[in-house]
Amino acid sequence: xxxxxxxxxxxxxxxxxxxxxxxxxxxxxxxxxxxxxxxxxxxxxxxxxxxxxxxxxxxxxxxxxxxxxxxxxxxxxxxxxxxxxxxxxxxxxxxxxxxxxxxxxxxxxxxxxxxxxxxxxxxxxxxxxxxxxxxxxxxxxxxxxxxxxxxxxxxxxxxxxxxxxxxxxxxxxxxxxxxxxxxxxxxxxxxxxxxxxxxxxxxxxxxxxxxxxxxxxxxxxxxxxxxxxxxxxxxxxxxxxxxxxxxxxxxxxxxxxxxxxxxxxxxxxxxxxxxxxxxxxxxxxxxxxxxxxxxxxxxxxxxxxxxxxxxxxxxxxxxxxxxxxxxxxxxxxxxxxxxxxxxxxxxxxxxxxxxxxxxxxxxxxxxxxxxxxxxxxxxxxxxxxxxxxx
Ligand SMILES: [Zn+2]
Ligand SMILES: [Zn+2]
Numbered sequence: 409x410x411x412x413x414x415x416x417x418x419x420x421x422x423x424x425x426x427x428x429x430x431x432x433x434x435x436x437x438x439x440x441x442x443x444x445x446x447x448x449x450x451x452x453x454x455x456x457x458x459x460x461x462x463x464x465x466x467x468x469x470x471x472x473x474x475x476x477x478x479x480x481x482x483x484x485x486x487x488x489x490x491x492x493x494x495x496x497x498x499x500x501x502x503x504x505x506x507x508x509x510x511x512x513x514x515x516x517x518x519x520x521x522x523x524x525x526x527x528x529x530x531x532x533x534x535x536x537x538x539x540x541x542x543x544x545x546x547x548x549x550x551x552x553x554x555x556x557x558x559x560x561x562x563x564x565x566x567x568x569x570x571x572x573x574x575x576x577x578x579x580x581x582x583x584x585x586x587x588x589x590x591x592x593x594x595x596x597x598x599x600x601x602x603x604x605x606x607x608x609x610x611x612x613x614x615x616x617x618x619x620x621x622x623x624x625x626x627x628x629x630x631x632x633x634x635x636x637x638x639x640x641x642x643x644x645x646x647x648x649x650x651x652x653x654x655x656x657x658x659x660x661x662x663x664x665x666x667x668x669x670x671x672x673x674x675x676x677x678x679x680x681x682x683x684x685x686x687x688x689x690x691x692x693x694x695x696x697x698x699x700x701x702x703x704x705x706x707x708x709x710x711x712x713x714x715x716x717x718x719x720x721x722x723x724x725x726x727x728x729x730x731x732x733x734x735x736x737x738x739x740x741x742x743x744x745x746x747x748x749x750x751x752x753x754x755x756x757x758x759x760x761x762x763x764x765x766x767x768x769x770x771x772x773x774x775x776x777x778x779x780x781x782x783x784x785x786x787x788x789x790x791x792x793x794x795x796x797x798x
Contacts, residue, residue, distance in 0.1 A: 440478075440482070441482065442481055442482055442483075442484060443482065443483065443484055444484045445457045445483070445484030445485070445648075445651065445720055446718065446719045446720040446744075446745065447651075447653060447676075447691070447695075447719055447720065447721065448691065448694035448695050448718065448719055449694065450655055450687060450690040450691050450694055451690055452657075453655035453656060453657060453667070453672065454655075454656055454657075454658065454659055454663075455653055455654070455655055455656075455691070456486040456487060456653070456654040456655075456656050456659060456663075456664060456667075457484060457485045457486050457487075457651045457652075457653060457654075458485060458486060458487040458488065458489075458651065458652045458653075458654050458664065459480065459485055459487075459488045459489070459630050459631050459633070459649060459650065459651065459652065460487075460488070460489040460491070460526070460528070460541065460543055460571075460628060460630050460652055461489065461491050461530070461541055461573060461605070461608070461630030461631060461632045461633075462476050462488055462489065462490055462491060462630075462631060462632070462633050463490075463491070463492055463493070463530075463632070463633065463634045464476060464490060464492055464510045464513075464514070465499055465503060466492045466497075466499075466503065466505075466506065466507070466509060466510040467492035467493035467496055467497055467498075467499075467530070468493060468496055468497075468498050468499075468634060469492070469633070469634045469635075470634060470635055470636070471635070471636050472513065473490055473509075473510040473511070473513040473514035474513055474514050474516070474517040474518075475636065476488060476490060476514050476525075476633075477514045477515075477517040477518035477521060477523050477525055478517060478521065479636070479637040479638075480518075480523045481518075481521040481522070481523045482643075483637065483643060483648070483649070485523060485651070486523065486524060486654075486659060487523065487524035487525070487526060487654075487661075487664055488514075488518075488523065488524075488525060488526065489525075489526040489527070489528040489541070489543040490510045490511050490514050490525065490526075490527070490528060491528035491529055491530045491541045491543065492507065492510050492529065492530065493529075493530045493532040494507060494529050494530065494531055494532060494548065494551050494552055494559065495531075495532040495533070496532050507529055507548030507549060507551070507552070508527075508547055508548055508549065511525065511526075511527040511528070515527075524659075524660070524661050524664065526543050526544060526661065526664070527543070527544065527545045527546070527548070528541055528542060528543035528544070528545060528548075528568075529541070529542055529545060529548040529551050529563075530573065531551060531556060531559045531560065531563070533556045534580070535580040535581065535589070536589035536590075536591040536592065537556060537572070537589065537591040537592060537595060538572065538573065538574075538575065538577075538580055539572075539573040539574065539577075540556075540559075540560060540570055540571065540572055540573060540601075541570070541571050541573055542559075542560070542563035542566075542568040542569070542570050543568060543569050543571075544566075544567065544568050544569050544661070544665055545563060545566050545568050546566045546567075547566075550562035550563075550565070550566070551563055557598075560595065560598075560600040561598075561600065564599070564600055569602050569603065569626075569665065569668050569669065570600055570601055570602050570603070571601065571602060571603035571604055571605065571625075571626065571628055572592070572595075572601060572603075572604045572605065572616075573605050573608060573630075573632070574605055574608035574609075574611065574613075574632065575587075575604060575605065575613055575615070575616050576611060576613040576615065576616070577608065577611070584611065585615065586613045586615040586616050586619075587615075588615075588619060596623060601625065602625065602626055602668065602669060603620075603625050603626030603627070603628050603668065603671075603673070604616045604619060604620050604625045604626070604627070604628065605628045605629065605630055605675075606620060606627050606628060606629060606675040606677075606682050607628075607629035607630070607650045607675045607677035607678065607680075607682070608629075608630055608631075608632050608650070609631060609632050609633075609649075609650070610677075610678060612677060612678060612680060612682075614778035614779070615778075617675075617682045617775065617777070617778045618777070618778050621684065621777065624671060625671070626668050626669075626671045626673045627652075627671075627673050627674060627675045627682055627683055627684070628652045628673060628675055629650035629651060629652050629675030629676055629677040629682075630650055630652060631649035631650050633649060637649065650675065650676065650677035650678075651675075651676040651677070652673055652674075652675060652676075653673060653674040653675075653676055653681075653683070653687075653691075654667045654668065654672065654673050655667055655672040655673070655674075655687050656672070671684075672687060673687075674687055674688060674691070676721070679722060679773055680773045680774075680775065681721060681773065681774045681775065682775045682778075683774075683775070683776065684776060685776035685782065688774055688775075688776050688782050689776075689782065689783075691721075692721075692723065692771060692774060692782060692784060694719075695717055695718060695719035695721055695723070696715055696716065696717050696718075696723065696742060697715075697716045697718070698713060698714070698715060698716075698786065698787075698788070699713075699714040699715070699716050699747065700712075700713060700714055701713070701787065701788050701789060702788070702789045702791075703752065703788065703789075703790060703791070704790075704791040704792075704793055705752060705754045705790065705791075705792060705793065706754070706792075706793045706794065706795055706796050707754050707755065707756050707757070707758045707759075707760065707792055707793065707794060707795045708754070708755070708756035708795045708796065709753075709754060709795075709796065710751050710752060710753040710754065711751075711752045711754070711790075712749040712750065712751055712752065713749070713750040713752060713786065713788055714747050714748075714749060714750075715740075715742050715747065715748050715749075715750055715786075716746075716747040717742045717743060717744055717745065717746060717747070717748070718745070719744060719745070720744045720745065721744060721774075722741065722742070722743060722744045722773070723741070723742040723771050723773065723774065723784075724739070724740075724741055724742075724771065724772045724773045725739065725740045725741070725742060725769040725770070725771060725772070725784060726738065726739050726769065726770055726772045726781065727739075727740075727767060727768050727769035727770070728768050731765045731766065731767050731768075732763075732765070733754075733755050733757075733758050734752055734753065734754055734755075734758070734765060734790065735752075735753040735755070736750060736751065736752055736753070736767055737750065737751060740769075750767075750786065752788070752790065754790075754792055756795055758792050759792065760792050760793060760794045761791075761792055762789065762790070762791050762792075763789075763790050763792065764787065764788075764789055764790075765787070765788050765789075765790050766785050766786070766787050767785065767786040767787075767788065768783075768785060769783075769784045769785065769786060770782060770783055770784060771784045
């Protein structure tokens, strides 16, 4: 057998080495995978999934900033803001205080993955006025001020979007109830409050939802995450951190900015969706399709309206349980990413013939106001057939 030339032998070794390396690094599981958050667009706007409140080691968080970008990508987000505390730096002895670095470290990976990373900071003061996030900053340095008013003004001078964080946080409100102080009137009157967190982490503040509607503020739901995401949330079991839905003209940083200042947002957290009727109504309409709005049912029998939900929004319908003599469920869950059956029971004595029914439901976990569900009428054309012959 001829001796193989040295280059060929080397090539053979290289192949073996490559195979060995592949075997060694072949993933046992699919790890670096994005799982979509399915929420439909609404007419005229793309729906973006955002988290505008996250921390890193540059304040009291426990992850390096670029981890936030990949977590967000894997969890189906379009955009995040890195918002480390200005006034609270517990890792100061180990890391230099630099309010601009976390964004600068997180942004390049965000760019590679297609996640929009927004520069922000958290102005961290005692209540009142509590904590405020400033996002779309150019630099965080001017926010290092003694007087909180100066910090908010410095952010506004850069064109930042400003919002009140966790207004009912138990660290500042022992009973967990959000309170509006004279300082908040002052901030609002000065044009220094554009939005409010209606949900933060696992808390929901109905008062804040009411204020947002009353005072024309953007409605936000953010995680305020400090730990790695999968330590704080059971992300693999479908447990989700809060999502601010942004209804934007385009998927870009400028698109998000424009939508936030125009108040086109909704807060999706803990299975609830809080917002304004003008966005929630088309959103639910885009998610749910009535597959068979026309059905024929014999008197004394039941038929089914099939409600298909092409989204991750689980919708809880509550209604009157009847439409004329026809009996329908008083409560029905329209499962996420599935088709649910709405049973229509036609009593035996019902007169045969066509009729148009409007089943009156409200989606109890989709809230256009703090205390009422979104109206969700289900219109069907029902043909009642004579009872089955005996
Ligand atoms: Zn805070
Ligand atoms: Zn925070």
